[in-house]
Amino acid sequence: MVSVIVAVAENGVIGDKNSLLWHISEDLRNFKRITSGHPVVMGRKTFESLGRPLPNRKNVVITRQDIEIEGCEVVHSLEEALAMFSADEEIFIIGGAQIYREAMPIADRFYLTRVHHSYEGDTSFPEWNESEWQKVDSERFERGEKYEYPFTFEVYNR
Numbered sequence: 001m002v003s004v005i006v007a008v009a010e011n012g013v014i015g016d017k018n019s020l021l022w023h024i025s026e027d028l029r030n031f032k033r034i035t036s037g038h039p040v041v042m043g044r045k046t047f048e049s050l051g052r053p054l055p056n057r058k059n060v061v062i063t064r065q066d067i068e069i070e071g072c073e074v075v076h077s078l079e080e081a082l083a084m085f086s087a088d089e090e091i092f093i094i095g096g097a098q099i100y101r102e103a104m105p106i107a108d109r110f111y112l113t114r115v116h117h118s119y120e121g122d123t124s125f126p127e128w129n130e131s132e133w134q135k136v137d138s139e140r141f142e143r144g145e146k147y148e149y150p151f152t153f154e155v156y157n158r
């Protein structure tokens with residue numbers, strides 16, 4: 001099973017200058033809880049923005065370059081990444097925009113954090129067709145412990 005997980009601002013922005021634009025500790029905890037123990041697949045730029053492999057998860061990095069990254073499996077396409085795992089494994093696509101664009105059409109589940117605030121940034125989540133998805137869970141927070149705007153955790157199945 002292929003799952004996409006992302007946090008998206010009200011205006012579609014997901015990042016700027018290869019980093020995140022907000023710090024929502026509840027969202028980071030949610031991401032860790034949902035993805036721990038499962039493979040995570042990401043683009044080379046997202047790996048660089050993280051700076052290290054995520055612990056307790058098999059990290060797969062997609063690049064066109066012939067490189068090795070310590071603690072990660074390096075592959076050259078999304079298909080190659082997905083082929084590493086059996087069909088009953090939940091594989092998480094964790095970004096960024098280039099990889100989301102390829103993964104959304106084939107994803108089975110979508111974990112979306114809606115950040116109810118607009119940000120200026122150079123990277124946006126691709127358009128997605130909400131009518132193809134069924135919302136199965138939603139939890140809204142009026143603010144975070146250290147974050148001043150509302151956000152909602154949503155889960156969709158195709």
Ligand SMILES: NC(=O)c1ccc[n+]([C@@H]2O[C@H](COP(=O)([O-])OP(=O)(O)OC[C@H]3O[C@@H](n4cnc5c(N)ncnc54)[C@H](OP(=O)(O)O)[C@@H]3O)[C@@H](O)[C@H]2O)c1
Binds near residue numbers: 006043062065
């Ligand atoms: N808000 C969120 O939840 C969230 C999550 C993740 C990331 N982000 C943000 O998103 C931004 C990064 O996204 P991005 O779109 O710039 O980069 P990205 O998708 O993380 O990585 C792009 C790189 O992946 C490789 N790649 C992409 N398509 C490929 C293909 N078909 N075959 C082989 N390799 C391929 C290329 O690597 P090479 O150049 O090495 O060939 C490409 O430069 C950052 O600002 C980050 O903070 C936000």
